[in-house]
Amino acid sequence: xxxxxxxxxxxxxxxxxxxxxxxxxxxxxxxxxxxxxxxxxxxxxxxxxxxxxxxxxxxxxxxxxxxxxxxxxxxxxxxxxxxxxxxxxxxxxxxxxxxxxxxxxxxxxxxxxxxxxxxxxxxxxxxxxxxxxxxxxxxxxxxxxxxxxxxxxxxxxxxxxxxxxxxxxxxxxxxxxxxxxxxxxxxxxxxxxxxxxxxxxxxxxxxxxxxxxxxxxxxxxxxxxxxxxxxxxxxxxxxxxxxxxxxxxxxxxxxxxxxxxxxxxxxxxxxxxxxxxxxxxxxxxxxxxxxxxxxxxxxxx
Amino acid sequence: xxxxxxxxxxxxxxxxxxxxxxxxxxxxxxxxxxxxxxxxxxxxxxxxxxxxxxxxxxxxxxxxxxxxxxxxxxxxxxxxxxxxxxxxxxxxxxxxxxxxxxxxxxxxxxxxxxxxxxxxxxxxxxxxxxxxxxxxxxxxxxxxxxxxxxxxxxxxxxxxxxxxxxxxxxxxxxxxxxxxxxxxxxxxxxxxxxxxxxxxxxxxxxxxxxxxxxxxxxxxxxxxxxxx
Numbered sequence: 352x353x354x355x356x357x358x359x360x361x362x363x364x365x366x367x368x369x370x371x372x373x374x375x376x377x378x379x380x381x382x383x384x385x386x387x388x389x390x391x392x393x394x395x396x397x398x399x400x401x402x403x404x405x406x407x408x409x410x411x412x413x414x415x416x417x418x419x420x421x422x423x424x425x426x427x428x429x430x431x432x433x434x435x436x437x438x439x440x441x442x443x444x445x446x447x448x449x450x451x452x453x454x455x456x457x458x459x460x461x462x463x464x465x466x467x468x469x470x471x472x473x474x475x476x477x478x479x480x481x482x483x484x485x486x487x488x489x490x491x492x493x494x495x496x497x498x499x500x501x502x503x504x505x506x507x508x509x510x511x512x513x514x515x516x517x518x519x520x521x522x523x524x525x526x527x528x529x530x531x532x533x534x535x536x537x538x539x540x541x542x543x544x545x546x547x548x549x550x551x552x553x554x555x556x557x558x559x560x561x562x563x564x565x566x567x568x569x570x571x572x573x574x575x576x577x578x579x580x581x582x583x584x585x586x587x588x589x590x591x592x593x594x595x596x597x598x599x600x601x602x603x604x605x606x607x608x609x610x611x612x613x614x615x616x617x618x619x620x621x622x623x624x625x626x627x628x629x630x631x632x633x634x635x636x637x638x639x640x641x642x643x644x645x646x647x648x649x650x651x652x
Numbered sequence: 653x654x655x656x657x658x659x660x661x662x663x664x665x666x667x668x669x670x671x672x673x674x675x676x677x678x679x680x681x682x683x684x685x686x687x688x689x690x691x692x693x694x695x696x697x698x699x700x701x702x703x704x705x706x707x708x709x710x711x712x713x714x715x716x717x718x719x720x721x722x723x724x725x726x727x728x729x730x731x732x733x734x735x736x737x738x739x740x741x742x743x744x745x746x747x748x749x750x751x752x753x754x755x756x757x758x759x760x761x762x763x764x765x766x767x768x769x770x771x772x773x774x775x776x777x778x779x780x781x782x783x784x785x786x787x788x789x790x791x792x793x794x795x796x797x798x799x800x801x802x803x804x805x806x807x808x809x810x811x812x813x814x815x816x817x818x819x820x821x822x823x824x825x826x827x828x829x830x831x832x833x834x835x836x837x838x839x840x841x842x843x844x845x846x847x848x849x850x851x852x853x854x855x856x857x858x859x860x861x862x863x864x865x866x867x868x869x870x871x872x873x874x875x876x877x878x879x880x
Contacts, residue, residue, distance in 0.1 A: 356760045553743055553754075559701065560806065561730035562758035 352565075360566065364573025371546050375578060378542035382582035383589075385531045385538070386633055390590050390626065392531075396524040398616050403517050410484060410509070413444075414477040414494055415502040425475065428499050432477055437490040440480040449473040474501065484510045532637065539641030540648075542578065543571050547649045568646045572639065579638025583630040590626060594619045653679050654700065654810065654843070659709035660865075661695050669695035671865040672709070677843065679809070682836040684852045685845045687862035693845050696862065697814055700843075701733065702726050714809045731759055734803030734811040734840075738818035740795045742787040742802075748774065749783045752801045759806065769805060777801045777831060793824030800831060804840075811835060813844040817851065829855055 368375045414432065416425065425443070432441045450471045454462060481490055487510045491503045547554065557567050601616055619626075656675040662668045670692045677683055687693050698704040699711050702718045711718040714732040721729065742751050753770045761769075774783050777797040787795055796816055803811055813832060817825035829844070829851055836842045846852065852859055856875020861868050 353760055353762065355763045356757065359757055552741065556741055556743065556754065556802075557758045559730060559735045559741075560755040560758055560802070561727040561733075563727045563760075564724070566758055566760070 356566075357569075360569040361573050363570035364577065367546050367550065367570050367574045368577055371542075371549055371574075374542060374545050375574070378538050378578050379582050379585075381538045382535055382578055382634070382638075383585045385535045386582055386586040386630060387589055389528050389531045389633060390586055390630060392524045392527045393629070394590070394594065394622070394626070396520055397622065399520050400517065401617055403513055406513060410480060410506060412479050412481060412487075412491065412494075412506075413504040414479060414500055415504065416475045416477070417499050417501045418474065420475070420499045424499050428497060429477060431497055432479055432494065435490060435493060437482050437486050438479050439482045442478045444476050444478050446471050446473045446475045449476070485514050532633075535633075535637045536641045536644075539575050539578065539638050540645040543575060543642050543645040544649050546571055546574055547646065568643075571646045572642050575638040575642030576635065579634035580631070583634030586634075587627050587630045590630075591619060591623070653677065653712070653714065654841070655710075655712040656699075657710040657712070659699065659706045659711055661692075661699060661704060662707045669865055670699075670706075673862075673865075673867055675860065675867060675870070677841060679841055680836065680839055681858060682833060682842045683844070683858045683860060684855075685843060685860045685862065686847070686849070686852060691862045692865040693862055694814075695865075697812055697845065700810075700812060701735065702729055727759075731806055732809045734806060734808035736796070736799050736803050736811065736813040736816045738815040740787070740792075740799045740819070742795055742798055744787050747784050747786055748779060748790070748798050748801075751787065751798055752805050755802045755805050773801045773805045776804065791824070792820045793827060796820055796824075796828055797831065800828070800835075804835060808840065810841045810843065813842065815845055815847060817846065817848055822850075825851060826854070 414428075416428065420428075429441060429443060432438055450473050453473065454465075457465070479494075481487055487505055488507065491505045491507075494500060495503050554567060598616055598618060654675070654677040656673045659670055659673045660668065661670040673696075685693055685696065695704065699706055699718065700713055702713075702721060706719050709719070713729065716725070716729045716732075718729070743754065746754060749770055752774060753766050756766045756769065771780070771783065774780055777800055779794060779797055779801065782790060782794065787798065790798065796819070800816070803813075811832070816832070817828050820828060825848065832842050832844060833855065853873075854876045856873045858870070858872045860870045
């Protein structure tokens with residue numbers, strides 16, 4: 352195709368947008384809102400995952416060691432724990448350390464109760480952190496089998512709650528995203544259909560004078576693409592503004608999230624590029640695929 | 653060259669529009685196709701333009717066998733045919749020049765060629781003074797001449813005129829057919845479908861009469877214009 356023809360077709364695409372400006376504007380608005388909702392849903396999901404991840408990393412499993420285990424067996428157990436694929440951190444917590452910490456936390460009356468105790472009653476233990484909380488019970492099972500281990504104390508209920516929250520979030524966000532993608536398809540398809548209808552006279556003439564299929568389709572493709580790109584840009588701008596406002600709100604001195612023991616939300620700067628790419632890709636892919644499918648359906652060239 | 657070999661067409665609802673038609677139109681011929689409403693004239697045109705494919709037999713147009721033709725080759729066929737319709741089918745928001753140039757733009761013609769060819773063709777149909785006018789500012793006859801210029805601009809081998817005088821007043825109808833005759837004399841085959849028997853009688857030539865899907869008359873008659 353000649354460059355001049357290509358320029359002509361692109362111009363026709365823009366002319367089509369202007370010719371159907373009410374419809375184009377409506378499509379642009381709905382597409383922007385849909386993209387925005389997809390974006391919000393994904394950003395919330397990323398933040399929820401980040402918070403769950405932060406909580407997960409603070410999660411501790413205590414491996415209680417049998418009484419009287421020799422020094423070299425303790426080292427061996429430490430190595431075995433470190434080599435477990437789901438263990439991210441291993442720290443030896445000696446019985447003396449534990450006893451000192453316990454006494455430090457005690458009130459004077461409580462200390463008095465223990466002052467005649469001749470021997471430290473606490474066991475040696477390892478404090479470990481797991482990488483993936485969803486595999487906690489398997490990891491606990493594996494550690495329990497190791498020699499010298501008396502007992503493994505893990506926060507199973509807490510892990511189960513986190514896993515449930517994460518699963519519910521994943522299902523919810525996937526459902527929202529999927530349904531909004533369908534909405535975007537329908538919008539673009541509808542916009543193309545009305546554009547095809549508005550230009551049916553031109554299209555019929557194009558067919559009779561021997562225009563190729565691509566020549567007829569390109570202006571509609573341009574129309575869809577422009578709607579997709581502009582709505583992605585607007586959605587990105589709005590997200591940037593709204594996200595920063597929310598970020599500032601949660602980053603104040605009295606942090607709402609810290610009240611609930613949650614980590615702060617991710618700053619927009621660190622996800623801006625990814626968000627922009629995702630919006631652009633969504634806008635372009637949805638509009639391009641939507642237009643192609645719809646032109647093929649409504650244009651019998 | 654146009655050839656119909658034992659061509660039948662039956663619509664999906666079972667209605668038979670054409671029944672074993674055999675026709676041959678040589679290059680440079682001028683042919684009138686007449687017939688009552690529902691006789692099969694429109695189906696004949698749709699088969700020539702490959703909007704429909706014959707359910708039986710073979711249709712050959714300008715060297716293309718339309719029965720065997722793949723859909724993606726259809727634009728190639730249509731670039732060898734110029735079509736003129738009763739309702740002109742001009743684009744109202746384009747000037748006369750742009751309406752004619754449109755036919756070249758959509759087949760990816762070079763801009764230089766468009767700039768040279770379009771004014772020439774507009775001058776052939778006598779509308780140079782109106783090149784910048786919009787279709788709605790023109791009379792029916794002028795609009796049809798624009799449509800003719802658009803059909804001509806690709807330099808087609810065959811022009812199909814589907815009732816080109818149907819929306820034009822009687823005096824201008826004769827001008828349109830005169831123009832088609834002049835185009836034919838320059839070497840283009842012309843197939844004109846019409847209801848206006850006075851025009852056919854006046855111009856004469858080869859007349860094909862279609863009735864209930866069959867060719868019932870195909871002969872050359874002398875016209876009144878020749879007698880004058």
